[in-house]
Amino acid sequence: MVLTSTVNVLLIEDNLAEARLLQEILKGAHLKQFNLCHVKRLEEGLQKVQQERFDIILLDLTLPDSAGLESLNPLLKLAPHIPIVVLTNTNDDDLAVEAVRRGAQDFLVKRHVTLELLVRSLCYAIERKQVAEELREMNEKLENRVQERTAELLKAKELNQLKTEFVSMLSHDFRNPLNTILLSAGLLEDSSDRLTKEQQLTYFQMIRTAIKDMDQLLTEVLIIGRADSGRLKLNPIPLNLKEFCQYIIDSFRINLIPSHQLIFNSQGNFEQGLWDENLLRHILNNLLGNAIKYSPEGGKIRVDLIEKGERVILSVEDQGIGIPLEDQQKLFKPFFRANNVENIAGTGLGLAIVQRCVETHGGQIEVKSQVGEGTTFIVTLPFIWEE
Template identity: 45%
Template sequence: MKWSLEGKWIATGFGLVMTLMGGISFISYQNATRLAESASQVRQTHEVLETLLGILSALNESEAGRRGYILFNDRSELERYNRTVQLIDPKLSRLQALITQDKAQQQQLEALRKLIAQRLDLAQQSIRLHQKDATVRSTQTALMVASTRNRQTIQSLVDAMQQQEQQALERSVSQSQANIKLRMLLEFLGTFLTFLILSSIFALLYRQMVKRQQAEVLQQKMVQEKELSDLKLQFFSMVSHEFRTPLSSIVGSAQILDETLYPLVGKQKLKSLYRIRSAAQVMTQLLSDILTLARADAGKLECNPTLVEMQAFCLNLLDDMQPLSKLEHSMQFDIQGACTYAYVDEKLLYSILSNLLSNAIKYSPNGGTIDLTLNCEPKLLTFQVKDEGIGIPTETQKNLYEPFRRGRNVGGILGTGLGLAVVKKCLDLHHGDIAVESQVDGGTTFTVKIPQEIG
């Protein structure tokens, strides 16, 4: 199946939309994942900080119990010390589980373990010394100094660990926010592009729908025009057939009367008979022109060339046109060239030349000479019809071959403006060409050229 250009655009647009929607979904998923990771990291950081605070608190609590026991010799304070010491290892284990991904913090945790073990060892020495001899103060003082120094070191290490954890959290949150903003921008751009592409696809689909509707309307009009053209052709064919019979009778009767009365009556007395015969022939030509145009408009006018002897054809044509001249025009025929036969459609050629000669007679009201020249060559057939009539205005020559077009200088000369339209239709079927040279009151010359490609 061959796709049209618009179909390819629509398919490409849908592909881009699906790609963009997939990209937007992936970015949204990454945003959600990043938010979940950030929330998890925030919780982990808070738990690390709370655990560190818990370790410090337990150390301080154990130190308070140790001091209470040494100062007041209270066994409950010793128990308090022992309970608190038991809470430190679980907190260290929890802290180690929380910072498994950070090697630096793991090293700091290891240092913290050693410091706590050292501190607890100092506390145990102090307790054992007190239990052995409660009156010894110098040794207790030295242990207290070492314990104080140890506590400060632990505090500094815990503060450093807390600060690093907070800084890591801030960096992570900042990077996460930047990534989320970038992804949100990409989501917005993707959504905008998706909307733009969908709008373009909708516009293309709407345009195709409008074109299809226009094509359907045009097709319906063409069908209606064809039906109307067929009806018009049927009507004109019927009218032409019905009128040709009485007109043929009129022309035949007039010719018989002319042949019968000519030896008995002078030409001047036969003018009315000539008028009858001429009017009947004009009516016959008019019907023929209307039928030819109707058939051409309906696409039923065909060109079927045959081999025709041109000199005899032209002489017979002039004989048929002679009654229209009213004995006021001199009709001359000249043949040039080497060939005698040509491939033409005899009926169409008769319509072409008879209309040109009829116009030459009609628009030469003061008489004069009408020349028909034939130039017969092997590849080109040329006819020239020249008169000494009223001429054709320049502005009329542009639309000369349109139906019902007549010059503004025709005055009261009767005519329909169909003759040259028929000439053009018949000549187009021959793939021929026509040219005109004319001046107002200076006569007109039509040149018809028909190529000889057949035969």
């Protein structure tokens, strides 16, 4: 989590001497500049929050117009996005726990405040609040996506089967990222005072990665839903097909382990023609991703792009584990995975997406494979010309 170099702090404190002391302490900070706005009453603080932008609030619990943890409620209601650090003269663990339970990010005893403690508390409180907001927003997004997908399933051809598979997929493939999020969030909540900043940032990154995995899974399911409900549309644009394929392949080369070899060969003129860039990207990304995933170290992956009359033939060949003959007819079914993939991670959606993108582009796809020798996917697409 990256914080800006300037942090705007609203201090709600009726004791002028203590307010000045806090201001002097923050002046000693070197890595960040803290701009302190001081008010003496809760009502003044509520007005300031509506008038100016603050990154964090320092709240004293003994104010002339409010006392105790009840002071938190109007601030949280008015500005739930702003983290609050509570200040008190009492070293009371029960009060600290209750303050955090009610929504405060941290609890500081005034007589124990030092520059290091105060700066760390403010920065970590802002970081934790930002992560919480990201999780809340992502949760809303995921809920909307699930609702959208559910509505699409109601219109699908194989409604009952797809609903069953979707629920099964959610329970299985969402479990790992959800467990990562819950575990990391729990550690950040319960052990933040014992974790170094680097450890906290590691857990923040684990949460983000898990969220991205879940979002990617929902995106894949959404593509299947659009295709099966007839809403995956072809949007062709002028595109040099050879250069496009080369770009996608080069992006994969960057992340290949040294022992893998990715070979690209093209024959023909691909400077003219209209192609749907998004559909092609899904096709290539999934076929190449699978070829790499299921290939051993030292394996070669070959991509051929060949012009053949009014059609283009795109083939992706690997030297991987191969696909059992009895599984080849089911490859393009959503959520299906061959019985020899063992512990290799996957959702069973990639090839289903490829087939639907190929068909939307007016093409066909076939597979040739032998167990232990490798697999070749052959995609045939028609040229589309400008009128």
